[in-house]
Amino acid sequence: MMNICVVGAGYVGLTTSAALAEFGHDVQCVDIEQSKIEMLNQGLIPIYEPGLEELIQRNVQNGNLHFSFDVNEGIKNNQIILIAVGTPPKEDGSSDLGYVHNVLELILSTIQDYKIVITKSTVPPGTNEWIHQRFLDEGIDEKLFDIVSNPEFLREGAALWDIFHPNKIVFGTKTKRPIKVLKKLYQRGRTPLIFTSLTGAEMIKYASNAFLATKISFANETARICDAYNVEYPDVAQGLGTDPRIGRDFLNAGLGFGGSCLPKDLRSLKYSAQRKNVDTRLLDAVLEINNSQVDLYLRKLNTFLPDLTDKKITVWGVTFKPNTDDLRFSPAIALINELINKGAHVHTYDPVVQLQLPGICCHADQYESVTDSDALIIATEWEQFHNSNWAEVKSGMSGSIILDARNCLEAEIIRKNGLIYLGVGKQ
Known part of the structure; x- marks a missing residue:
């Protein structure tokens, strides 16, 4: 002891x-x-x-x-x-x-x-x-x-x-x-x-997070290409993941990475490298791709709702990932802010966090949150969202758009319930 x-x-x-x-x-x-x-x-x-x-x-x-x-x-x-x-x-x-x-x-x-x-x-x-x-x-x-x-x-x-x-x-x-x-x-x-060495340990930490962030941005860029060619990205991810040189972890496509580690550590590593006059073109690209993911999904939503002014949009999930209450650098929050900027009325539900932000309405009940909504966006892949009662969702909404911003839903099940499924790299 x-x-x-x-x-x-x-x-x-x-x-x-x-x-x-x-x-x-x-x-x-x-x-x-x-x-x-x-x-x-x-x-x-x-x-x-x-x-x-x-x-x-x-x-x-x-x-x-x-x-x-x-x-x-x-x-x-x-x-x-x-x-x-x-x-x-x-x-x-x-x-x-x-x-x-x-x-x-x-x-x-x-x-x-x-x-x-x-x-x-x-x-x-x-x-x-x-x-x-x-x-x-x-x-x-x-x-x-x-x-x-x-x-x-x-x-x-x-x-x-x-x-x-x-x-x-x-x-x-x-x-x-x-x-x-x-x-x-x-x-x-x-x-x-x-x-x-002391500095060697510090670099192992930074290099680990930089590599994981790179995998996520690689996944998101590959999903965009799959979307353009009507290819199911989950199939591609499965194929990549079976290769022991690559592995399946951190290959999910979606809104991008957030939280207290990856965004902060990438920027800190970039800053440290620049102090020693080292170019960081790969890190720059990783951050650039990640920062553009919210706009990518909003453009996908605009294909069915060109004008979001006064539209009621429900967002499920506000934390940066499931099984945490951490909102730091959450892509869901970035998405919500963009929806508000475009004039939408935003309603939210999260299993753990009651979000308090100007311009939104936070709900304690998952299905109540979609009442009269024009669209529902899955912004965090909480397990309970996978198994939602989609018939109840359909009956409560005024619209029928489900934007799966975490590629975590079964498109076929969504469509069988009379809803429109939208994803990136998922048809």
């Missing part, structure tokens, strides 16, 4: 804290936001992630997991400090490391004995080297610290599965001293451990 302080009670911090506690470690999760800590101590979870609430409750009850807003005390009393604070994007695409810097200042002001400082937050290449040098510049003896880069590879909606069944665990280190401890940090089974 290890004594671990996780700094940051956001998405990564909470899921990581709960998993480390489940592994048997004594974990203190700290955050300066007092209201969030009070909520957690009352058994309330500020984010939606399947299985997380039960995992936290179990480990709080068995004494392995504690929450506190006394960050100084948490850092002082634990040998392992895991930084899991946000690194939001700036306007120029670079990462705002302000929260990371704040944590470092606290560590530097309290360090008296040996600490392993692990950066779990996603940070640009060179950040952990800078952290190591900062400790030295402050006169901290090298015997008192080790800096480790340990990026996360969590999928929102499946984060706990990813922690308990990782396909790899990456550690970047400056010395060999912390390796023995790091090998015991996670219950890993036969999971490969990758040890590399």
Whole structure:
């Protein structure tokens, strides 16, 4: 058992804290936001992630997991400090490391004995080297610290599965001293451990997300070509996915990628590359394709509704993906804003989020949301939408257009219920 302080009670911090506690470690999760800590101590979870609430409750009850807003005390009393604070994007695409810097200042002001400082937050290449040098510049003896880069590879909606069944665990280190401890940090089974340099670990994280984003944009561009030739893109995706060199994951076509990782990390990697005078034409194209997906689907809708002024449009799904409540960089939100700009009356339904935005009407009932609608758009592929009662949808709508912006519906079933199915790369 290890004594671990996780700094940051956001998405990564909470899921990581709960998993480390489940592994048997004594974990203190700290955050300066007092209201969030009070909520957690009352058994309330500020984010939606399947299985997380039960995992936290179990480990709080068995004494392995504690929450506190006394960050100084948490850092002082634990040998392992895991930084899991946000690194939001700036306007120029670079990462705002302000929260990371704040944590470092606290560590530097309290360090008296040996600490392993692990950066779990996603940070640009060179950040952990800078952290190591900062400790030295402050006169901290090298015997008192080790800096480790340990990026996360969590999928929102499946984060706990990813922690308990990782396909790899990456550690970047400056010395060999912390390796023995790091090998015991996670219950890993036969999971490969990758040890590399501090900057090497940071690049593995960025390169992974850049490659996944590239697959998505490749899928979306291929779907456009399929649409032009009346080819079923799902068949093409299946053919691609059977090739072990490619794999099936991240080949779904649709509105594009969003969330807190892919858009932010691509822009940050692009910024980091440009600082070293490296061209990023592939990353530029990936972002350009992704940013044009909403317009692509609106043009598809315009083939049946040329003028959206005063049309009632229902949007199912507002989160950037299913099984999460995360709205950050959600393509669904971008779509909704464009519909409003074109004069449509937008109504929404989402299984988890009650969206509060000017100019929309949010519904708590899936079928009530389509009443008198001219068109229904599936913007997030929640499982319950796959199995909807399409006869009830048809009877409630005034129009008959179903725009499948996630390629997740069976076109034949939609049409059998007297509805018009629209998709990209699906006939």
